[in-house]
Amino acid sequence: MAITVALPSALLPYAGGSSEVMLEDRYHTVGEALGALAGRHAGVMDRVMDERGEVRQHVNVFVDGDNIRFLDGLGTAVGEESTIVIVPSVSGG
């Protein structure tokens, strides 16, 4: 069992080219899972979260299809086999 973190194409260079990162340990919240991701791919997390530990304004994080902005943010619970999807918002360029 593992949490799957799906990355957008813009962040693949900072994850060794991987579009998915598997987190095998048990995590209870999105924040914990992303913290583990930071330990493996710090460059990814630099771009997802700012220095204050906040998800960047124009980045959306989904857990099992739900945007964490409308749940408990980084405190949103994750299951043992949850899928976290990181996507850029529809904006910019």
Added chain:
Amino acid sequence: MAPDSAATPAAGDVLLLVGTMKGAFLLWSDRDRREWRTDGPHFRGETVYALAFDQRGGRQRALAGTQSFHWGSVVRTSDDYGATWSEPDRQNVRFPEDSGLAVANIWQLRPGPDSDPDLVYCGVEPAALFASRDAGESFTPVEGLLSHEHRPQWTPGGGGLCLHTIVLDPSGGERMGVAISTGGFYRSDDGGASWRARNVGVRAEFLPDKYPEFGQCVHKVVHHPSRPERLFLQNHWGLYRSDDWGDSWHDIANGVPSDFGFAMQMHPHEPDTVYIVPIEADMFRVVPEAKLRVYRTRDAGASWEPLAEGLPQEDAYETVLRDAMTADSHDPAGIYFGTRSGKLFGSADAGESWREIAGALPSIVCVKAAVIAANGS
């Protein structure tokens, strides 16, 4: 002007680095500065407020402060005129996690003095100064300014709370200055360890006290390396000169259609000559009378003259932002500026006449020029 292949300037050529809201462009020309080639856009879709070209110690390095709408800001470098750029894994300009601050944009990149060829300064939003000791690959905050007692009272202007200007003692001494919108001009006499507001005589129209100790919206400060203590300042309403490294400022708005403006550029060889682009008003940020005119003083601000030959004088609702004007070091000097509408203008005769170099770039926010040195120079 169709883009060419990667930039390939030769020694003596002028290289222009143009930062826009949708990427960066490199343009280059020989010293005649009549025919320009262009390369770009680099960093497609990213805002590039800060560019620099560093030729110290035999280096020929371009630096770019890029801002992704989604993913934040990073300083990238190129040692081959933009053919390749560094892709740092870690974002190399970041506040300490316990600071409570996050970089919103990179506003200025300033190579240090020749005596310290690996030193590069970086100004960011929210107003802070960073320093690199490895030629722009990694940066650490200048603590003396980060922890300044005035910080909680600095407030953002329309463009954000930004440290946009860095002036250095060309002799490599400990004195340096920075300009913050809105915070004012600050000077350090100990290499950045401590800073004091230096705004006596500079007004703040938008505050109850029109001449506060700090809080002014300074738009640009320039000086000539031969007279570093004499500073020229373009303010949010106000044109000033200081003859004592900012200890006091004097009004020099003599004969300009407006003393509101953003851009200001020093002539590379004449310490009494400064260029500005007056803007009508803070509430209507276009050139006065819809005439695109550069103004020049040749007497350190005692008088100003319009320079308009070759510039549009009807229905030209243009704006030139604070870092969008530059000069090359040829003789006669080349002067260049870019507009928010994406037009790039240049003069090969120190402003006597102008021509449009590019007419349809994305909105221009930064223009820097360099004369390419011979290898190893």
